[in-house]
Amino acid sequence: MIESALRFGHRLLPQLVALTIILLLIWLVFPGFFALEIQNGRLYGSVIDILNRGAPVALLAVGMTVVIATKGIDLSVGAVMAICGAVAAASSVRGDPLTVTLLLAIGTGLVCGVWNGFLVSVLNIQPIIATLVLMVAGRGIAQLVTEGAILTFNDPGLIFIGSGAFAGLPMPVVIWLVFGIAVTLLVRRTALGMLIEAVGINRRASTLSGIQTPLLLMAAYMLSGLCAAIAGLIVTADIKGADANNAGLWLELDAILAVVVGGTSLLGGRFSIIASLAGAMIIQAVNTGILLSGFPPEFNLIIKAAIIVIILVIQSPRVQAGVTFLSRKSVR
Amino acid sequence: MNQKYLPLIATIVIFIVSYAVCAAQYPNILSTRVVGNLLTDNAFLGIAAVGMTFVILSGGIDLSIGSVIAFTGIFLAVMLESTSIHPLAAFALVLVITTLFGAIMGAIIHYLEMPAFIVTLAGMFLARGMAFVLSIDSIPIKHPFYAAMKGFYYKLPGGGRITLIGGLMVLVFALGILLAQRTRFGTNVYALGGGAQTSALMGVPVGRTTILIYGLSGFLAGLSGIVYSLYTSAGYSLATVGVELDAIAAVVIGGTLLTGGAGFVGGTLVGVLIQGLIQTYITFDGSLSSWWTKILIGALLFAFILMQKAILLLSRQNKRYS
Numbered sequence: 001m002i003e004s005a006l007r008f009g010h011r012l013l014p015q016l017v018a019l020t021i022i023l024l025l026i027w028l029v030f031p032g033f034f035a036l037e038i039q040n041g042r043l044y045g046s047v048i049d050i051l052n053r054g055a056p057v058a059l060l061a062v063g064m065t066v067v068i069a070t071k072g073i074d075l076s077v078g079a080v081m082a083i084c085g086a087v088a089a090a091s092s093v094r095g096d097p098l099t100v101t102l103l104l105a106i107g108t109g110l111v112c113g114v115w116n117g118f119l120v121s122v123l124n125i126q127p128i129i130a131t132l133v134l135m136v137a138g139r140g141i142a143q144l145v146t147e148g149a150i151l152t153f154n155d156p157g158l159i160f161i162g163s164g165a166f167a168g169l170p171m172p173v174v175i176w177l178v179f180g181i182a183v184t185l186l187v188r189r190t191a192l193g194m195l196i197e198a199v200g201i202n203r204r205a206s207t208l209s210g211i212q213t214p215l216l217l218m219a220a221y222m223l224s225g226l227c228a229a230i231a232g233l234i235v236t237a238d239i240k241g242a243d244a245n246n247a248g249l250w251l252e253l254d255a256i257l258a259v260v261v262g263g264t265s266l267l268g269g270r271f272s273i274i275a276s277l278a279g280a281m282i283i284q285a286v287n288t289g290i291l292l293s294g295f296p297p298e299f300n301l302i303i304k305a306a307i308i309v310i311i312l313v314i315q316s317p318r319v320q321a322g323v324t325f326l327s328r329k330s331v332r
Numbered sequence: 333m334n335q336k337y338l339p340l341i342a343t344i345v346i347f348i349v350s351y352a353v354c355a356a357q358y359p360n361i362l363s364t365r366v367v368g369n370l371l372t373d374n375a376f377l378g379i380a381a382v383g384m385t386f387v388i389l390s391g392g393i394d395l396s397i398g399s400v401i402a403f404t405g406i407f408l409a410v411m412l413e414s415t416s417i418h419p420l421a422a423f424a425l426v427l428v429i430t431t432l433f434g435a436i437m438g439a440i441i442h443y444l445e446m447p448a449f450i451v452t453l454a455g456m457f458l459a460r461g462m463a464f465v466l467s468i469d470s471i472p473i474k475h476p477f478y479a480a481m482k483g484f485y486y487k488l489p490g491g492g493r494i495t496l497i498g499g500l501m502v503l504v505f506a507l508g509i510l511l512a513q514r515t516r517f518g519t520n521v522y523a524l525g526g527g528a529q530t531s532a533l534m535g536v537p538v539g540r541t542t543i544l545i546y547g548l549s550g551f552l553a554g555l556s557g558i559v560y561s562l563y564t565s566a567g568y569s570l571a572t573v574g575v576e577l578d579a580i581a582a583v584v585i586g587g588t589l590l591t592g593g594a595g596f597v598g599g600t601l602v603g604v605l606i607q608g609l610i611q612t613y614i615t616f617d618g619s620l621s622s623w624w625t626k627i628l629i630g631a632l633l634f635a636f637i638l639m640q641k642a643i644l645l646l647s648r649q650n651k652r653y654s
Binding site for chain 2: 123124125126128129130132133134135139143148244253257266267296298303304305308309315317319
């Protein structure tokens with residue numbers, strides 16, 4: 001038990017160290033950073049703000065981790081967010097009860113996942129191309145649903161998802177924490193996680209050894225669609241309206257970045273959802289940190305690019321081979 | 333008939349048929365004015381798509397081109413506004429920068445053995461960030477040289493104009509076709525797309541070719557940025573977001589296999605023109621909303637991916653029985 005906990009800590013160490021360093025750096029330039037206060041029965045503070053604003057990327061990162069672990073990628077999540085947000089807003093404007101609105105949005109996300117999963121697992125199309133179709137067409141579909149306008153609604157139940165609070169924490173934070181933990185338990189307390197890794201490492205070999213590969217791939221893309229639907233609901237509820245053009249724009253790239261920062265290889269195989277969530281928080285902490293420290297927000301993208309390059313160098317098979325080579329020499 | 337021409341022929345047939353359908357409804361679409369505008373309006377996309385075709389033929393992908401175009405535009409605007417440098421010198425300078433930028437991405441992809449997708453994603457962020465740092469405002473370009481360049485066109489019978497940038501796109505496509513079909517570099521690109529390991533064993537200089545491919549893509553993205561700045565007479569760091577997607581779509585609709593190794597630069601021109609035609613049709617119709625463009629392009633993309641899949645399957649079966 002202790003040993004497995006230690007191994008888990010070892011896996012997460014780089015992400016936690018990076019997150020701590022970033023938070024400390026922000027604290028140095030902005031001393032009030034860790035201050036928390038309770039108003040109207042909910043917590044306020046910069047740290048809570050990071051957790052809250054990072055919610056969409058964190059949710060997307062959960063699905064994206066599983067998809068990437070199967071050696072796939074899902075470029076369509078941003079567009080799916082826009083579609084689901086549009087469906088939810090349209091349903092709310094029509095006056096549907098809250099449960100119908102939520103079910104419609106989540107159902108739409110699952111259908112998008114089935115479409116992607118069908119292309120990848122049944123038609124055997126490369127994931128990056130298969131999901132590109134929905135990425136290109138998705139925003140058009142979302143605009144079709146909203147008829148080109150920004151649909152606003154005022155259903156208090158739906159708005160609660162974006163800006164309400166539960167047990168002192170903002171609702172988006174509660175949602176991604178619960179969802180992340182639930183999916184982690186689902187894949188790690190059953191054999192699912194291992195099967196996903198097997199498919200990612202060698203799809204043919206896993207099919208030959210009896211794994212239901214098509215079903216598993218379909219499930220991975222459906223999970224990604226579900227995550228996108230929930231993220232879309234949160235974004236839509238937060239601004240009390242569906243913006244087909246800008247909801248979830250470029251979030252697919254942030255989600256992929258979160259997974260890569262979390263140390264999951266884009267080449268499939270071993271994955272860690274918790275590390276991806278930490279990755280999502282690192283990205284959000286950098287975003288918030290740049291804003292708080294008074295740097296012009298223009299530098300945000302350059303810093304992101306620098307982070308990717310550093311991680312690329314660390315993850316590169318060639319650099320890793322070199323490091324093992326050097327450390328072996330020093331032991332002798 | 334050689335099977336490798338099938339996707340290209342399908343694309344050309346689709347283009348001609350859809351042009352005929354549009355012309356049946358709106359005869360004006362056949363006028364040289366519309367044809368000239370089709371070339372001018374899609375010039376920047378076409379030039380960037382040539383670079384993307386080479387990248388995809390080699391089995392890679394370049395997500396950075398939209399940001400590089402925006403960077404080029406804002407760089408030119410800032411340079412021409414704050415210094416007295418001649419536009420041609422600024423063009424040369426920015427082309428050197430974007431070519432080096434692409435070449436460095438190619439070097440990272442080759443030497444660090446990382447997927448092109450994530451390396452060029454970093455490039456996309458970096459180029460967009462540099463554009464933001466230069467200026468976040470839209471800066472107009474009022475240099476007399478720009479006005480002179482704009483007044484330079486070839487008049488077609490019927491009032492249509494082949495503008496400088498439209499002509500430049502056609503020229504880039506012609507050179508691209510030559511480069512792909514008639515040079516050693518082109519052969520190396522196709523070989524690389526067929527399989528990096530195999531081509532390395534055959535003696536293809538994989539590292540040099542990869543760097544050249546992404547350098548070429550960076551150069552053409554820079555050229556496309558110059559064209560875009562001539563087209564709009566302004567530089568704006570938020571411009572051309574998502575152009576990389578349009579370029580990838582044009583390449584795929586043009587019949588190039590996204591896994592690399594098979595396809596034609598000329599097909600990409602038809603792919604660009606099909607996208608332009610959809611937009612022109614929607615403008616002519618007036619009642620259709622602009623979002624149909626995206627949905628139609630997505631549907632076309634899907635149809636072509638399916639067709640390529642089917643052709644691959646058929647050719648494999650033929651091999652088995654022969």
